[in-house]
Amino acid sequence: MDFSLSDDRSAIREMAEAFSAEHMAPFAVEWDENRHFPVETLRAAAALGMAGIYVGEEHGGSGLGRFEAVLIFEALSKGCPTVAAFLSIHNMCAWMVDAYGDADQRARWVPALARMEGIASYCLTEAASGSDAAALRTRARREGDHYVLDGEKQFISGAGASDLYVVMARTGGEGPDGISAILVEKDTPGLSFGANERKMGWNAQPTRAVRFDGARVPVENLVGTEGQGFRIAMAGLDGGRLNIAACSLGGAQGALDRTLAYMADRRAFGRVLTDFQALQFRLADMATDLEVSRAFLRHAASALDAKAPEATKLCAMAKRHVTDAAFDVANDALQLHGGYGYLTEYGIEKIVRDLRVHQILEGTNEIMRLIVARHLIGGR
Numbered sequence: 031m032d033f034s035l036s037d038d039r040s041a042i043r044e045m046a047e048a049f050s051a052e053h054m055a056p057f058a059v060e061w062d063e064n065r066h067f068p069v070e071t072l073r074a075a076a077a078l079g080m081a082g083i084y085v086g087e088e089h090g091g092s093g094l095g096r097f098e099a100v101l102i103f104e105a106l107s108k109g110c111p112t113v114a115a116f117l118s119i120h121n122m123c124a125w126m127v128d129a130y131g132d133a134d135q136r137a138r139w140v141p142a143l144a145r146m147e148g149i150a151s152y153c154l155t156e157a158a159s160g161s162d163a164a165a166l167r168t169r170a171r172r173e174g175d176h177y178v179l180d181g182e183k184q185f186i187s188g189a190g191a192s193d194l195y196v197v198m199a200r201t202g203g204e205g206p207d208g209i210s211a212i213l214v215e216k217d218t219p220g221l222s223f224g225a226n227e228r229k230m231g232w233n234a235q236p237t238r239a240v241r242f243d244g245a246r247v248p249v250e251n252l253v254g255t256e257g258q259g260f261r262i263a264m265a266g267l268d269g270g271r272l273n274i275a276a277c278s279l280g281g282a283q284g285a286l287d288r289t290l291a292y293m294a295d296r297r298a299f300g301r302v303l304t305d306f307q308a309l310q311f312r313l314a315d316m317a318t319d320l321e322v323s324r325a326f327l328r329h330a331a332s333a334l335d336a337k338a339p340e341a342t343k344l345c346a347m348a349k350r351h352v353t354d355a356a357f358d359v360a361n362d363a364l365q366l367h368g369g370y371g372y373l374t375e376y377g378i379e380k381i382v383r384d385l386r387v388h389q390i391l392e393g394t395n396e397i398m399r400l401i402v403a404r405h406l407i408g409g410r
């Protein structure tokens with residue numbers, strides 16, 4: 031495995047780091063405090079090709095791979111993991127339409143998504159089916175040339191602000207094979223949203239329930255074939271999980287960088303904190319954990335780019351390992367700041383709050399273990 035970055039990849043990472051430092055980092059605490067969803071910043075990122083990273087160039091995408099995506103999301107998350115993570119969800123939706131949509135759907139939706147003139151949300155989870163997503167109950171009934179949707183999605187990132195909803199709904203019988211992926215536009219009659227959830231972190235993006243009450247959409251909005259939706263949803267999540275891991279990695283790296291600067295300045299017992307060997311060892315462990323995470327994440331991204339048979343397992347391993355390790359590093363960074371780490375203005379407690387949810391969403395870390403174990407022991 032060669033993880034040295036080519037000139038092109040280095041340039042992509044530097045571009046994302048520069049964007050993050052200039053357009054995200056200075057505002058991240060304010061966005062969090064005001065629960066502000068910075069759509070203009072997202073559009074500026076889109077103008078640099080970061081809203082359709084692995085979407086084909088013929089429809090306005092950047093035509094890059096998963097490896098480049100993890101470089102980008104790590105870099106953006108040094109500025110703000112929450113906004114970077116929303117961009118990841120949007121990229122996942124754009125890819126699902128690009129990869130599984132027909133020619134008309136791709137021409138109609140993908141260029142707008144790549145420019146982020148249209149913002150997309152991913153709608154899988156329901157109140158009674160989170161981890162057990164294949165048990166979802168939102169129904170799409172065929173009526174002539176339309177599907178009529180009834181049901182409710184829970185915890186949908188971007189809901190209310192998004193223009194396009196990629197909805198997993200039941201068109202057939204029980205289980206995963208009865209689920210289809212259907213595009214629902216924001217102004218569809220019968221589509222409505224719950225209140226913006228109050229939550230521990232991820233405050234710079236809205237999270238709402240999405241309700242369908244006889245929402246009619248043309249049959250042309252079916253992505254792929256009837257019954258293919260769950261497989262499309264899971265394929266999207268392979269890459270989504272890499273990106274979420276990259277968001278944790280960038281957030282934690284940002285926290286470590288700030289901790290190093292803080293400790294070189296902060297004095298206790300007549301010395302700067304970096305003079306204490308116990309704390310030096312802690313810093314060494316934090317940096318090592320992030321390097322291991324980075325190497326493994328890039329390995330998993332390469333496997334997904336290569337469509338390797340073990341890619342799903344590696345993506346689940348990476349999501350579990352990196353989000354756990356990065357959360358611990360961010361939490362250690364808070365500890366090393368002492369009481370100041372607990373204050374909002376230092377920006378560290380926000381990173382801890384933001385990274386916590388990465389251990390829960392896009393499949394909890396318990397479900398990641400389930401996926402890995404299934405691959406290890408097969409049907410036994």
Ligand SMILES: Cc1cc2nc3c(=O)[nH]c(=O)nc-3n(C[C@H](O)[C@H](O)[C@H](O)COP(=O)(O)OP(=O)(O)OC[C@H]3O[C@@H](n4cnc5c(N)ncnc54)[C@H](O)[C@@H]3O)c2cc1C
Pocket residue numbers: 119151152153154155157159160161162184185186187188229232237387390391392393394395396397400
């Ligand atoms: C801020 C936020 C944003 C989100 N954004 C989106 C979004 O945009 N789109 C979307 O579709 N969803 C979204 N989600 C939903 C998220 O993916 C789910 O919350 C997650 O998959 C877990 O589902 P659940 O909350 O129903 O927990 P449950 O499935 O009820 O799990 C509860 C606990 O039981 C454990 N558990 C469950 N089953 C097993 C098992 N078989 N073995 C071992 N442990 C198990 C879980 O790991 C967890 O610890 C979001 C969630 C949050 C908090």
